[in-house]
Amino acid sequence: MKNKHIFGPVPSRRLGYSLGIDLVKRKYCSYDCIYCEVGKTTNKIIDRIDFGNDKIIVEELKTFLNDYTGRIDCITFTGSGEPTLNVKMGSILNEVKKITKLPVTLLTNGSLFFREDIRNESINFDIVIPSLDSVIEETFMRVNKPHRDLNLSEIIKGLIKFSNDYKGKIYLEILLVKGFNDSDGDLLNLRKIVEKMRVDKIQINTVVRPPAYKEAKPIDENDKQRIKNILGDLVELDLVFSQNNIVQSNSGKKEVTELLKRRPCTFEQISISLGIDGEKLKIILDELQKEMKDKLKVDKFDGEFYYKVVGNE
Ligand code: SF4
Structure with missing residues (x-):
């Protein structure tokens, strides 16, 4: 069976080897973030829907776990x-928990935690990584371009409530975009909200891959100390502007193709994400370029070259 919903495992600093499960179709989201690496949101919704993929996901996962002999540290x-827009998220999680003892992580924009059903389902994950990029209305609108029926103060209340009810680990992700949400004022206001949440760690990210909107630019290394001064004493602060530490793996052409179908990556990002050394990756990309021709594209962003796979190979 060809996996349509399972990808990885991808080595990650936070989660170890993480096996991803794609719960929604491209691109259903409650936001249309300017920095989104998946692309512009084509279906901006806040009502949960049945994507009809719950049984397929569980079957794909069962088959994958039966066949795969490499290392997996968690399912994401x-x-x-x-x-969280997948109305079957809770039941898929229950089924996943029946077939594996691996910890399960939820990566979410956190915009729907004002809903009791989503809070109740999310409580059963072992790790939850919600994001919150700004608590100032105008900035929030510019950075996250939310669905028109979303209300920032309700979103914040939902996040505060969830974080205090939840007993698992929470890593709050804040993505900073140069000139949009990176001012001292933005960060000081965020700080006031984070103080009301129960968070194990804050992870600061920036734009590292070609964004959905070209005006989204990364903050730089010089901003790190300023951010540490404002948020650093609250909880553990992780400033991840680029990935590091290549962990070697057996990944090959198939894994590189799957990764590049999901998000554009530089040579270095592919190497780090999949644990492939530079020499081997160069051979793989050369071969893919010959086999896939114009389906393997290279775009320039912020002085870096990004590979991506378009269409069905
Ligand atoms: S980055 Fe923003 S727009 Fe992209 S999937 Fe996440 S929440 Fe949605």
């Missing part, structure tokens, strides 16, 4: 959009 619910 994510998607080419917002995973």
Whole structure:
């Protein structure tokens, strides 16, 4: 069976070897973030829907776990959009928990935690990684371009409530975009909200892959100390502007193709994400370029070259 919803495992600093499950179709989301690496949101919704993929996901996972002999440290619910929009998220999680003892992580934009059903389902994950990029209305609108019926103060209340009810690990992700949500004022206001949440760690990210909207630019190394000064004493602060530490793996052409179908990556990002050394990766990309021709594209962003796979190979 060809896996349509399972990808990886991808080595990650936070989660170890993480096997991803794509819960929603491209691109269903409650936001249309300017920095989104999946692309512009084509279906901006806040009502949960049945994507009709719950049984397929569980079958794909069972088959994958039966056949795969490599290392997996956790399963991550994510998607080419917002995973909590899948109305079957809770039942898929229950089924996943029946077939594996691996910890299960939820990566979410957190916009729907004002809903009791989503809070109740999310409580059963072992790790939850919600994001919150700004608590100032105008900035929030510019950075996250939310669905028109979303209300920032309700979103914040939902996040605060969830974080205090939940007993698992929470890593709050804040993505900073140069000139949009990176001012001292933005960060000080965020700080006031984070103080009301129960968070194990804050992870600061920036734009590292070609964004959905070209005005989204990364903050730089010089901003790190300023951010540490404002948020650093609250909880553990992880400033991940680029990935590091290549962990060697047996990944090959198939894994590189799957990764590049999901998100554009530089040579270095492919190497780090999949644990392939530079020499081997060069051979793989050369071969893929010959086999896939114009389906393997290279775009330039912020002085870097990004590979991506378009269409069905
Ligand atoms: S970054 Fe996440 S929340 Fe933002 S538009 Fe993309 S998928 Fe949605």
